[in-house]
Amino acid sequence: MGEIGILNVGAGDTKLVFDPNKPEDSARAARIVRDMIQRGFAILVEVDDGKGGKTFARATDFREDTYEYIIADDPAKAPETDAETPAVPTRRRRRVVPATDTRGVAVARSAGG
Amino acid sequence: MPDQQGVELLEQFDNWAELRNKLREVAVRHSEWAGIPMPLFDRDLSLVMEPKYPLTEVIKVVEQVHHEEDGPPDDRIDPATLRNTFWSSRDRCWVHIQEQDGKIVWFRSGDFNHVALMLATLQASKAWGIEQERNAIDLLATLVRHHQFKQYLLTGMLLESSKRSGVFYLFRRLRPTIAMSFKGRPRVLCTLCMHPIGYYSDSWAGAMAPTDDVIAHLMLMRGDEHMFWRRCNQHPSWVKQSGI
Numbered sequence: 001m002g003e004i005g006i007l008n009v010g011a012g013d014t015k016l017v018f019d020p021n022k023p024e025d026s027a028r029a030a031r032i033v034r035d036m037i038q039r040g041f042a043i044l045v046e047v048d049d050g051k052g053g054k055t056f057a058r059a060t061d062f063r064e065d066t067y068e069y070i071i072a073d074d075p076a077k078a079p080e081t082d083a084e085t086p087a088v089p090t091r092r093r094r095r096v097v098p099a100t101d102t103r104g105v106a107v108a109r110s111a112g113g
Numbered sequence: 114m115p116d117q118q119g120v121e122l123l124e125q126f127d128n129w130a131e132l133r134n135k136l137r138e139v140a141v142r143h144s145e146w147a148g149i150p151m152p153l154f155d156r157d158l159s160l161v162m163e164p165k166y167p168l169t170e171v172i173k174v175v176e177q178v179h180h181e182e183d184g185p186p187d188d189r190i191d192p193a194t195l196r197n198t199f200w201s202s203r204d205r206c207w208v209h210i211q212e213q214d215g216k217i218v219w220f221r222s223g224d225f226n227h228v229a230l231m232l233a234t235l236q237a238s239k240a241w242g243i244e245q246e247r248n249a250i251d252l253l254a255t256l257v258r259h260h261q262f263k264q265y266l267l268t269g270m271l272l273e274s275s276k277r278s279g280v281f282y283l284f285r286r287l288r289p290t291i292a293m294s295f296k297g298r299p300r301v302l303c304t305l306c307m308h309p310i311g312y313y314s315d316s317w318a319g320a321m322a323p324t325d326d327v328i329a330h331l332m333l334m335r336g337d338e339h340m341f342w343r344r345c346n347q348h349p350s351w352v353k354q355s356g357i
Contacts (some may be wrong), residue, residue: 012248
């Protein structure tokens with residue numbers, strides 16, 4: 001079961017749950033996550049760091065039909081180049097993370113301070 | 114999570130609880146997922162909102178109405194022609210040079226310490242409920258290690274470094290986050306100030322409970338450090354807004 005906490009003025013934080021046994025709750029949560037992304041919320045989701053541990057990454061999109069976050073990975077480090085070896089352009093890779101398997105925090109757009 | 118009876122008991126002593134709860138209900142009805150910040154009806158603590166927040170104009174109107182009921186602000190003395198203004202790092206204040214009756218005069222303005230900011234922040238605490246702060250602390254507990262959580266509970270601060278950049282961040286309750294580098298000579302890079310939705314002017318108080326602001330800083334740093342720096346106002350360590 002995955003969940004996401006939305007930092008909230010009136011509640012401290014409110015929780016959305018992605019539970020395969022509760023399809024209505026999951027559908028509602030999916031709608032809200034999609035809406036938040038469109039409104040500019042930052043959705044920070046826990047992901048594998050590739051070294052056996054966990055880290056957080058920002059979801060740039062969300063698939064409502066499959067309940068998956070789309071994470072844009074950092075671009076792969078460019079190889080060392082010299083005068084004879086041209087630089088290889090890198091492309092930002094995207095990763096898919098199931099919302100039912102992870103947790104996250106949603107942060108609204110901000111005013112400075 | 115505090116039980117409902119406990120919350121109701123707390124709210125009996127909180128004159129702002131009813132308004133806070135009503136705003137929460139309205140926010141849910143209107144799909145404002147981060148909630149609606151509470152105007153404090155205080156000219157010195159007006160809300161500074163995130164520019165695209167949909168209810169910004171409504172809140173401005175509400176605050177404006179209240180200010181009009183208070184009456185016009187005090188008259189200000191007509192200033193002479195201002196020639197120049199600069200920041201004095203030594204005295205931690207602004208120095209103004211102006212012309213008066215054909216003579217050049219100068220004076221200092223701004224506070225030498227940040228007691229006024231502290232008092233304004235204390236005033237703004239009306240906006241938050243104990244329940245909201247408690248929920249935020251419960252969430253923070255799931256996001257940091259035990260020693261960080263203990264440090265935060267006991268000191269109001271926690272330290273974490275970015276695996277990406279190597280920058281150390283001292284996250285503080287009700288103060289901007291301090292970004293530090295320990296590569297070579299240890300130094301403060303700057304302080305980072307940011308509040309989701311909005312904050313109360315001339316204070317360190319955000320619209321959300323204090324620990325929610327800390328969580329916002331921590332999570333943005335972890336998940337998208339570039340966005341964290343982009344969204345923050347960056348204050349040098351020597352100005353009072355830095356809280357140092």
